[in-house]
Amino acid sequence: MAAVPGDISVTPPSGAMAARLAHRRSRIVREKAIELVLFLAAMVSVFTTAGIVYVLVKESVAFFQHVPLLDFLTDTQWTPLFDDAHFGIVVLLSGTLTSSLVALAIAIPLGTFIAIYLSEFAPFSVREVAKPFLELLGGVPTIIYGYFALLFITPILQWFYPELPGFNLLSAGIVMGIMIVPYVASISEDAMRAVPMSLREGSYAMGATRYQTAIKVVVPAAFSGIASAYILGISRAVGETMILAVAAGMQPNLTLNPLEPAATITAYIVQVALGDLPHGSVGYQTIFAAGLTLMLFTLACNVAGHMLRKAFRETY
Amino acid sequence: MSYARDLTAIRALIARHKRWDHVFALCGLAALMVGVLTFTALFADMAIDGIPRLNWEFLTNFPSRRPAQAGILSAWVGTCLVMLVTAFFAVPLGVATGIYLEEYAPKNWVTDIIEINITNLAGVPSIVYGLLALGLFVYQFGFGQSILSAGLTLALLILPVVIVATRESIRAIPQGIREGAYALGGTQWQVCRDHIIPYSSAGILTGVIIGMARAIGETAPVITIGALTFIAFLPPAPVGAEAPFISFDWVMSPFTVMPIQMFNWTSRPEAAFLQNAAAAGFILVLMTLAMNGLAIYLRYRIRRNIKW
Numbered sequence: 001m002a003a004v005p006g007d008i009s010v011t012p013p014s015g016a017m018a019a020r021l022a023h024r025r026s027r028i029v030r031e032k033a034i035e036l037v038l039f040l041a042a043m044v045s046v047f048t049t050a051g052i053v054y055v056l057v058k059e060s061v062a063f064f065q066h067v068p069l070l071d072f073l074t075d076t077q078w079t080p081l082f083d084d085a086h087f088g089i090v091v092l093l094s095g096t097l098t099s100s101l102v103a104l105a106i107a108i109p110l111g112t113f114i115a116i117y118l119s120e121f122a123p124f125s126v127r128e129v130a131k132p133f134l135e136l137l138g139g140v141p142t143i144i145y146g147y148f149a150l151l152f153i154t155p156i157l158q159w160f161y162p163e164l165p166g167f168n169l170l171s172a173g174i175v176m177g178i179m180i181v182p183y184v185a186s187i188s189e190d191a192m193r194a195v196p197m198s199l200r201e202g203s204y205a206m207g208a209t210r211y212q213t214a215i216k217v218v219v220p221a222a223f224s225g226i227a228s229a230y231i232l233g234i235s236r237a238v239g240e241t242m243i244l245a246v247a248a249g250m251q252p253n254l255t256l257n258p259l260e261p262a263a264t265i266t267a268y269i270v271q272v273a274l275g276d277l278p279h280g281s282v283g284y285q286t287i288f289a290a291g292l293t294l295m296l297f298t299l300a301c302n303v304a305g306h307m308l309r310k311a312f313r314e315t316y
Numbered sequence: 317m318s319y320a321r322d323l324t325a326i327r328a329l330i331a332r333h334k335r336w337d338h339v340f341a342l343c344g345l346a347a348l349m350v351g352v353l354t355f356t357a358l359f360a361d362m363a364i365d366g367i368p369r370l371n372w373e374f375l376t377n378f379p380s381r382r383p384a385q386a387g388i389l390s391a392w393v394g395t396c397l398v399m400l401v402t403a404f405f406a407v408p409l410g411v412a413t414g415i416y417l418e419e420y421a422p423k424n425w426v427t428d429i430i431e432i433n434i435t436n437l438a439g440v441p442s443i444v445y446g447l448l449a450l451g452l453f454v455y456q457f458g459f460g461q462s463i464l465s466a467g468l469t470l471a472l473l474i475l476p477v478v479i480v481a482t483r484e485s486i487r488a489i490p491q492g493i494r495e496g497a498y499a500l501g502g503t504q505w506q507v508c509r510d511h512i513i514p515y516s517s518a519g520i521l522t523g524v525i526i527g528m529a530r531a532i533g534e535t536a537p538v539i540t541i542g543a544l545t546f547i548a549f550l551p552p553a554p555v556g557a558e559a560p561f562i563s564f565d566w567v568m569s570p571f572t573v574m575p576i577q578m579f580n581w582t583s584r585p586e587a588a589f590l591q592n593a594a595a596a597g598f599i600l601v602l603m604t605l606a607m608n609g610l611a612i613y614l615r616y617r618i619r620r621n622i623k624w
Contacts, residue, residue, distance in 0.1 A: 035416075038416035042412070042430050044475070045430060045437055045475060046429060048472050048475070049436065052445075055447060110351070113344050113347035114347045114351070116344060117343075118348075121337075133355075135612060136605060136609065139526070139607075141535070142533065142535065143535045143575040143578055147597055151365075152357060210337045239440075239444070241443045242579065246582055266536065269443055269536075279455055287540075291443070291447040294441060295440070299439075302435075
């Protein structure tokens with residue numbers, strides 16, 4: 001071809017030129033079409049959120065036409081499938097709260113220690129082995145953790161405390177805590193790694209030891225990140241399902257005592273789904289009302305966690 | 317005299333502080349060991365209870381009321397088919413979203429909304445996805461309690477994982493590659509197709525494997541859809557002997573998956589069923605560990621081999 005690219009001479013388009021223009025036009029159209037397809041793919045996540053909100057709100061509105069909101073929040077019994085139906089979400093919340101507290105009592109100290117150790121103390125080789133290992137630990141299916149809680153941890157706990165029932169919030173909470181440890185540890189470690197080296201060097205130059213530097217300089221500097229790890233851990237614990245469904249029993253029980261069996265919001269949803277409730281009944285709608293409660297709670301946690309996380313990213 | 321005393325005092329102080337260093341390092345190591353021990357105990361527990369139960373019949377038998385004859389045939393076939401549907405939806409959607417956000421998206425409020433959405437979806441509890449699927453796929457769209465519903469649900473669940481992995485590996489490609497391709501007259505899509513996608517494919521693969529490993533183990537959303545726990549038949553075969561040879565009846569078939577089968581056996585009181593649960597769990601753990609291990613290895617290889 002003799003034509004110079006980008007030729008802007010004023011001669012009217014001849015045959016070859018017109019063909020090239022047409023080619024270019026089709027190319028532009030194709031580019032736009034591809035961009036549109038990619039954009040639509042990206043919008044799927046927005047549609048998913050919209051779908052979740054739509055489904056939860058639609059079924060919950062139907063539910064709250066049967067059950068006043070005040071009863072839902074203040075009743076102290078949860079017996080949606082009985083003739084004398086009561087819908088006190090507090091009962092399920094107490095199970096969720098208790099098991100989550102046990103999980104956090106395990107996950108926060110362990111996760112923080114591991115994070116500080118990996119970020120400030122561990123030699124390179126340990127870190128190279130430990131991080132993938134933690135990732136593997138976080139990848140184990142939760143149903144496996146449930147089995148482990150029911151048939152390994154509970155018997156061990158019963159050995160110390162024989163009156164412990166076979167289903168209890170304690171063993172489920174402990175295992176749930178261990179499940180969350182990798183999550184808390186990796187986010188906290190990221191936050192500590194983001195603390196600039198000059199802060200540590202300044203501290204060492206003043207004669208501080210590693211321990212003093214870690215506790216008095218790095219941890220406070222990374223605090224918003226560590227806090228976000230805790231909050232995201234809470235949201236994980238609250239949303240966890242299978243460990244509780246397997247190991248904590250499915251009996252609604254208004255209690256804050258981890259030694260008792262109790263159902264959580266998530267375990268209740270599983271229990272109803274396993275049964276055969278007709279579509280559109282009040283029993284069917286309860287799981288969406290319970291799901292909405294769960295969703296609102298975790299959403300609040302996630303938003304707070306991400307805002308804190310962003311804060312530590314922006315500082316340095 | 318007092319100078320020497322000060323010196324010994326300072327030395328004692330330093331020694332005391334150094335000791336705290338060691339104590340703390342030991343605490344960290346101990347915390348790490350709790351994780352290691354739990355993991356070992358979990359794996360050993362599954363292996364000891366489950367391995368005696370593993371044999372060929374276990375893989376080729378349907379579930380049964382008699383624990384000794386029960387097997388996981390319908391469960392592993394179901395898991396494979398659901399994973400097929402999941403990958404079919406999650407991979408193209410996730411990769412396309414990743415490319416759009418990194419290469420195409422303008423900086424405006426629409427893009428912000430998409431990004432916030434993805435971050436939020438990653439934190440939504442999996443059971444809420446199950447509720448979404450129950451309300452939308454099962455009843456609204458009329459897919460029923462089928463492999464299609466489950467595959468779609470799990471695809472949405474792992475979408476954030478695939479998207480984040482895609483974005484991270486695209487971001488690692490130096491700007492010079494794009495500029496070189498544009499300088500030669502490539503269009504935006506040509507640059508993506510011939511450069512961005514091939515160079516980021518290993519990283520995307522890592523993300524896809526991690527996502528699939530998660531999907532294999534997910535129980536709660538699939539139970540919420542209403543997957544049956546006792547399935548003594550296989551879905552229709554995808555390949556037939558007569559024309560048109562390929563049938564898609566299987567996507568609408570009822571099904572069960574490995575974790576649900578395991579959950580079902582775990583909730584039985586008989587010890588023999590618990591043994592079955594351990595055997596199924598052992599296979600499940602092996603699968604997820606192998607997949608996660610592969611992903612970690614791939615990532616390690618990428619980090620070592622690619623030098624831009």
